[in-house]
Amino acid sequence: MKNVEDTIAAIATAQGEAAIGIIRLSGNSAFNIVDSFFVSTKKRIHKPSRKLIHGILQDKNRILDEVLVNYRRGPKSYTGEDMVEIYAHGGTVVLSEILTLFLTNGARLAEPGEFTFRAFLNGKMDLAQAEAVIDVIQAKNKEALKIAQQQLQGKLSKEILSIKEILVEVLAHTEAAIDFSTEDIDVFSSEEMAQKIKKAETKTQIILNTYERGKQLQEGIRVAIIGRPNVGKSSLLNAFLNRERAIVTEEEGTTRDTIEEEFFYQGVGFRFIDTAGIREAHNKAEKIGIEHSFEKMKTADVVLIVIDGSSSLFPQDRVLLDMSFSQKKIVVLNKIDVPQNTYIEIEVKKFRYSTLRKVSALKKEGIKELLSAIHQEATAQHINSEDVLITKERHKMALENATRYLNDYLEGAKEKRALEFLALDLKSAVNELELILGRVTTEDVYDKIFSSFCIGK
Ligand SMILES: Nc1nc2c(ncn2[C@@H]2O[C@H](COP(=O)(O)OP(=O)(O)OP(=O)(O)O)[C@@H](O)[C@H]2O)c(=O)[nH]1
Ligand SMILES: [Mg+2]
Missing domain, CATH: 3.40.50.300 (P-loop containing nucleotide triphosphate hydrolases)
Incomplete structure (x- = not known):
């Protein structure tokens, strides 16, 4: 992804003739760029509270279109930055003229998925939710849409976080036991820890088992x-x-x-x-x-x-x-x-x-x-209609790895392996879960995910 400081712009609606077409901008200069060309029909606009305003976009004396402009101050916007959406007539030429005007006056063309990427960077959603945005758009049937909506609402993320919480709690106790092994402190017994990890492992496995069905749907x-x-x-x-x-x-x-x-x-x-x-x-x-x-x-x-x-x-x-x-x-x-x-x-x-x-x-x-x-x-495998389903290879792999680390932990605990090693298994499992949420993800993973988006989303 390119510089996140740039103000980006793109046509957000599909190509072709339509009643309206939408152009969006996001970034620090979004308001200024639009304001240089927008003439409101109202004489005076109360700037701080402006939201949806009717007017004309014109470049010098040439009118480009009659439009409605929607201003959203960050962080209360989709991307978390200052955003402007312009509702113009939905013609290919008129939209591209307006876009070109902004691109030659301070904005840069957004890359596919860059608006959503910024929403992710600004903490508006986690990576699993960002991935669900494109699934909602591309859903081919009702079931696929339902899964995508659930993920977008953060249901999968919540499940992952609840597993992570268990691991982090056990990890904290494990580390306390390592650091204060000679003192008399109140840490979970190794049986208690193993029990909790077993529970986390089962929860992980349940989500993992939905992959096949999720993909089919x-x-x-x-x-x-x-x-x-x-x-x-x-x-x-x-x-x-x-x-x-x-x-x-x-x-x-x-x-x-x-x-x-x-x-x-x-x-x-x-x-x-x-x-x-x-x-x-x-x-x-x-x-x-x-x-x-x-x-x-x-x-x-x-x-x-x-x-x-x-x-x-x-x-x-x-x-x-x-x-x-x-x-x-x-x-x-x-x-x-x-x-x-x-x-x-x-x-x-x-x-x-x-x-x-x-x-x-x-x-x-x-x-x-x-x-x-x-x-x-x-569909021989019974899955509750309210269960969270996974559909992505990336999520499947992370959960498989997490399950493996948790099983390593359980085996290690049985063999009374040193706590330092057990802590490592837990850390690795936590790391895998965080990959799903995008807390530790690398640049190339972002590129791969967001490049499948359409421009303007
Ligand atoms: N009586 C009868 N004939 C059938 C039936 N189904 C297919 N046929 C006939 O069987 C012949 C082969 O049908 P296809 O559907 O081309 O068979 P295929 O398995 O696709 O064959 P390949 O493409 O060569 O592998 C045709 O003459 C069909 O009309 C059926 O249910 N009843
Ligand atoms: Mg045939």
Whole structure:
């Protein structure tokens, strides 16, 4: 990020024609820069109490636009600094003219997320909350929005702080015991300390366990449709989407590469991935396509192993059933509209699988039932609707590390390791928690987080 002393400016609304467009400025000179060009319709403005004022922006004698100007004195503003927001007409040219005027008169163009970064620097929010700002903007569904709003309101931060408090308390007692080991002072017994740390570890683990679900809610449940050629994978994708998205033919090897489509059903987001049929590849392109199928299979939340119920069980079918043994999966017997080979069901049941569903992708039979089975499979882990969910790899990693340090502590305490070592484990765990809140974070982490923002936020 560039100099935090600069006054920054940016267009805060999306490009294109709209009723209004907003330009914002933040920094010490924000008021002065705007005031050099703003002519209020009211004759006299009582400056200290000014808030929302109507008037005209003009450069020398040229009128740029009729606007409303909102002044906010720091620290009572989004960034914590003096801020001005200008509500102008929402046209690309008019907004860029106004912005250019400010940029040539003392302001600098804000970098992506720089307003929020300043809000963070000025203690308006912690890092976890700042990250949630972009999640609110980018939320693709109601659930994702709910998680983002919770984090923005500081629910996650509060949970993290409550864990940290336990650790800091035990750390204080540990250090007291180190410093005054010979004196008779009232410190927690080592059992008490271990008990408290165990509690903190459980709390950390509970939050950590929400990652998978949080990510699914944010991005949709990733469902890979896998099977040998011609079993009806693309037909199944089309049946889910209720439109002819993928090409379907009676020839084997029709789908050459993966096709991903998002789909919402009863408020749940799915991301379906149709893949190339698994067989001995006939050429280079197909070979690469099949490699992609395997990759998608590995990273999916739920795998659908599609089998043609009217044919017999092929060696490839068996290979896929074997390969996916450790994954959440549903075996889908397709083509139930034609006479079935009953032997297949008996054979399939010999493999370890969680659910078997029968459908006809062609006649769109059993599709809704399959969707709810997928939903159930993906969300097998029960999470309370009021629980705080995490969705970020960064948070997950910090919590994993914290859990590791806490377990090291617990093991060390059991082995009666020296208090100095136990204190180190606690300090490391506290450090990890602080990473989430942004108390000890480095410049490059900030850059990474805020560069995903839009300019003007
Ligand atoms: N009777 C019947 N035929 C089906 C059904 N689903 C798919 N088919 C037929 O099976 C053939 C193959 O369907 P696709 O959906 O292209 O199969 P695929 O698994 O995507 O095949 P590849 O892309 O080659 O791996 C087509 O002729 C489909 O019409 C079904 O439920 N019933
Ligand atoms: Mg296909």
